[in-house]
Amino acid sequence: MEAPLSAxxxxxxxxxxGWRSGAVGAWATSPxxxxxxxxxxxxxxxxxxxxxxNLGGDTEELLLDDNTIRVxxxxxxxxxxxxxxxxxxxNRLELIEPGAFLLSQGLRVLSLxxxxxxxxxxxxxxxLSALPALRTLDLAGNRLTxxxxxxxxxxxxxxxxxxxxxxxxxxxxxxxxxNLTQLLDLNLEKNxxxxxxxxxxxxxxxxxxxxxxxxxxxxVEFGLTQLRVLNVSNxxxxxxxxxxSDDLFELEVLDLSHNRLLFFPVLPRQxxxxxxxxxxxxxxxxxxxxxxxxxxxVTVQFQLIDGNSTSIMTVNLWDEICxxxxxxxxxxxMSQNQVWYxxxxxxxxxxSLTHLKLNQNCLEMFDLSEGDPxxxxxxxxxxxxxxxxxxxxxxxxxxxPNLQLFNLSTNSLRALPPGLFTYTxxxxxxDLSHNRVDLCPQPAIxxxxxxxxxxxxxxxxxxxxxxxxxxxxxxxxGRPFQGTSLRHxxxxxxHQLLSGDLGWLQDLAVTLHVLSLRNTSLSSADVDFSAFxxxxxxxxxxxxxxxxxxxLGVLRLRSLDLRDNSLPALPPAVARTLLGTSLRExxxxxxxxxxxxxxxxxxxxxxxxxxxxxxxxxxxxxxxRTLSPRALPEPVMRSxxxxxxxxxxxxLVLALPTCLTALVAFAVVFLTFKQKLxxxxxxxxxxxxxx
Numbered sequence: 001m002e003a004p005l006s007a008x009x010x011x012x013x014x015x016x017x018g019w020r021s022g023a024v025g026a027w028a029t030s031p032x033x034x035x036x037x038x039x040x041x042x043x044x045x046x047x048x049x050x051x052x053x054n055l056g057g058d059t060e061e062l063l064l065d066d067n068t069i070r071v072x073x074x075x076x077x078x079x080x081x082x083x084x085x086x087x088x089x090x091n092r093l094e095l096i097e098p099g100a101f102l103l104s105q106g107l108r109v110l111s112l113x114x115x116x117x118x119x120x121x122x123x124x125x126x127x128l129s130a131l132p133a134l135r136t137l138d139l140a141g142n143r144l145t146x147x148x149x150x151x152x153x154x155x156x157x158x159x160x161x162x163x164x165x166x167x168x169x170x171x172x173x174x175x176x177x178x179n180l181t182q183l184l185d186l187n188l189e190k191n192x193x194x195x196x197x198x199x200x201x202x203x204x205x206x207x208x209x210x211x212x213x214x215x216x217x218x219x220v221e222f223g224l225t226q227l228r229v230l231n232v233s234n235x236x237x238x239x240x241x242x243x244x245s246d247d248l249f250e251l252e253v254l255d256l257s258h259n260r261l262l263f264f265p266v267l268p269r270q271x272x273x274x275x276x277x278x279x280x281x282x283x284x285x286x287x288x289x290x291x292x293x294x295x296x297x298v299t300v301q302f303q304l305i306d307g308n309s310t311s312i313m314t315v316n317l318w319d320e321i322c323x324x325x326x327x328x329x330x331x332x333x334m335s336q337n338q339v340w341y342x343x344x345x346x347x348x349x350x351x352s353l354t355h356l357k358l359n360q361n362c363l364e365m366f367d368l369s370e371g372d373p374x375x376x377x378x379x380x381x382x383x384x385x386x387x388x389x390x391x392x393x394x395x396x397x398x399x400x401p402n403l404q405l406f407n408l409s410t411n412s413l414r415a416l417p418p419g420l421f422t423y424t425x426x427x428x429x430x431d432l433s434h435n436r437v438d439l440c441p442q443p444a445i446x447x448x449x450x451x452x453x454x455x456x457x458x459x460x461x462x463x464x465x466x467x468x469x470x471x472x473x474x475x476x477x478g479r480p481f482q483g484t485s486l487r488h489x490x491x492x493x494x495h496q497l498l499s500g501d502l503g504w505l506q507d508l509a510v511t512l513h514v515l516s517l518r519n520t521s522l523s524s525a526d527v528d529f530s531a532f533x534x535x536x537x538x539x540x541x542x543x544x545x546x547x548x549x550x551x552l553g554v555l556r557l558r559s560l561d562l563r564d565n566s567l568p569a570l571p572p573a574v575a576r577t578l579l580g581t582s583l584r585e586x587x588x589x590x591x592x593x594x595x596x597x598x599x600x601x602x603x604x605x606x607x608x609x610x611x612x613x614x615x616x617x618x619x620x621x622x623x624x625r626t627l628s629p630r631a632l633p634e635p636v637m638r639s640x641x642x643x644x645x646x647x648x649x650x651x652l653v654l655a656l657p658t659c660l661t662a663l664v665a666f667a668v669v670f671l672t673f674k675q676k677l678x679x680x681x682x683x684x685x686x687x688x689x690x691x
Contacts, residue, residue: 033046034046034052040062040063045065048068049070059083060082060085061086066089069093070091071097072096072097077103080104081104081106083106086109095119096120096124097123098126107134109134113139114140116142118143118145121144134156134158136162137159140187146176156179163187165189173198185207185208186203186210189211189212189214190212204226207227209224210231211230216236218237218239221243224251225248228252232255233277236260238259238261238262239261240265246269248272249271250271251273252272252274253274253275253277254273257280258281261282262282262284264278267324267326278332279336280336281337332350332355335361351373351376358381359381362385362386363387364385365387365388366391368393368417375401378402380407383408383409385411387412394419406430409467415454419456428464429463438453438454441477458484460484464485465488468491469491470492473496475498476504477504479504479506484507487511489512489516492516492517492542498527502527506531512532513535513536514537516539518539519542522540525547525550530555535555536558538559543564545567557583560579568591568594569593569597572599574603576603586612593619
């Protein structure tokens with residue numbers, strides 16, 4: 001029975017009401033698509049414009065990140081009396097009403113980063129003041145000024161961790177953090193701070209302070225004795241001067257990297273400093289200049305003004321003796337500076353040093369001596385300097401006994417002190433790349449009484465990684481790796497290295513896992529790699545190979561690099577050999593492949609577990625055109641099929657019409673002139689025969 005038209009509107013209203021009640025029921029069972037994991041309710045990225053009010057009442061952590069909430073009203077958290085952690089990052093929050101947290105007195109962690117709290121900060125401050133148990137507060141990225149921050153945290157004496165990073169704070173004075181007497185961790189990075197006026201003196205418990213990425217021009221009279229970690233990297237600091245005091249500083253980590261330091265920082269006399277980071281500054285030592293001038297006796301007068309009193313202090317500006325106690329220092333990073341020498345006794349004050357980074361400086365000489373303070377050193381980086389030699393007094397105990405990593409790359413070294421590695425018990429990595437060094441023993445050179453200086457690594461049993469890239473090595477002779485157990489060897493960019501066979505590598509046949517022969521002018525596929533049974537990664541890129549080396553087929557390589565060679569194709573069975581079954585990574589781009597011989601490419605695409613990371617860069621050539629083998633045009637494929645067909649069959653097919661035509665023509669001529677031909681033959685050749 002059909003409903004009358006007059007009843008249709010009423011029916012629609014009833015249907016709408018029923019749908020709405022059903023929707024409410026669905027919301028109750030799955031509120032906003034939030035997920036409950038134990039006591040944590042995760043409502044991240046649900047496009048919520050308000051806090052769902054019908055979630056579990058025993059929720060201890062509520063995650064509302066990446067939503068569109070603008071206001072946290074007085075009634076928003078009524079259902080969450082057990083709440084301890086609340087995160088509202090990346091919303092559009094402009095206001096937290098004063099009564100929003102009245103029933104959430106147990107809240108300990110509150111994250112409000114990346115919102116718009118600067119709009120109604122005073123009302124938000126009133127709401128925050130009702131949180132007596134709050135320990136951690138994140139206000140990063142809210143366009144807050146120093147005055148706004150002062151108001152927001154004024155009544156939060158319980159705070160232990162505060163982040164106001166990524167705001168627009170410019171100046172800090174003694175009032176801004178006055179009441180935060182329990183603060184342990186303060187993050188001020190990525191603001192515009194250019195001046196600090198006794199802002200931290202009242203924070204007696206502060207242990208970690210981050211002021212990185214600001215505009216501080218200097219740090220003077222540093223006196224935060226209780227601080228353990230100070231990060232003032234990425235500012236424009238030219239001076240760092242600690243307070244002249246014999247008090248014990250708790251400072252363990254000081255990061256002054258990426259500034260404009262002109263001098264080595266004046267550190268506390270008594271500290272527990274373990275890590276000193278001075279990377280990327282303009283620092284040097286000035287008692288001796290590169291031209292030989294001495295500034296040891298140069299004095300400078302400082303005029304000190306304190307209120308109405310003025311005093312003049314005369315000091316020796318270039319006194320390079322560090323008066324700080326650095327006996328606990330483990331890491332010193334002075335890379336990317338302008339240091340061209342180290343003062344005498346400088347490293348002697350650091351007997352516990354394990355990591356020393358002096359790379360990218362102007363060092364021309366570096367001394368190593370037996371019993372020096374580098375005895376505990378495990379990592380020494382002297383790369384990218386101007387070193388022409390290393391000074392070393394190698395005795396019966398040797399030098400650098402605990403060294404594990406030695407980076408000397410990109411210098412002007414020709415040799416290392418004889419016996420340098422004789423007593424190194426732990427050396428595992430040596431980088432000598434981009435020096436003009438040779439390995440001992442060297443082949444005898446006709447006309448020379450003695451061989452030029454060389455680097456001797458024979459018998460260094462712990463050595464596992466060695467880089468000799470770009471050293472100008474020629475054909476090596478003898479057994480330069482005898483007594484070593486190298487696993488990684490980089491010989492790339494030595495253009496005259498492979499003038500013979502690989503016999504000089506015989507001592508590494510069992511242990512070598514990674515070998516780089518990139519850009520070594522390798523052109524012959526006859527080089528035999530079959531002895532290197534342990535090889536899993538081989539780099540042959542940048543050479544002149546026109547044929548795939550057959551000896552690779554017996555190896556169980558996992559990574560092979562054949563880029564930038566002259567290969568027109570790979571063997572069709574490359575994906576079916578042992579190489580194909582073990583290989584997991586194959587680089588093939590920038591070779592002149594023939595588009596009509598891509599059977600190997602199709603086989604590689606079908607190989608399980610094999611990746612060609614540069615597959616999109618692989619191209620092939622056809623009639624002066626460069627194409628991608630992944631999608632060859634149909635005309636090209638058709639032409640290739642003709643080119644690769646059986647030539648004997650092709651010639652037969654081409655000759656068959658001609659033969660048939662000639663045969664038919666002969667038959668027609670024969671049948672047409674049959675009688676005349678017979679008579680002609682009989683008249684000329686015939687004779688009567690008696691019967």
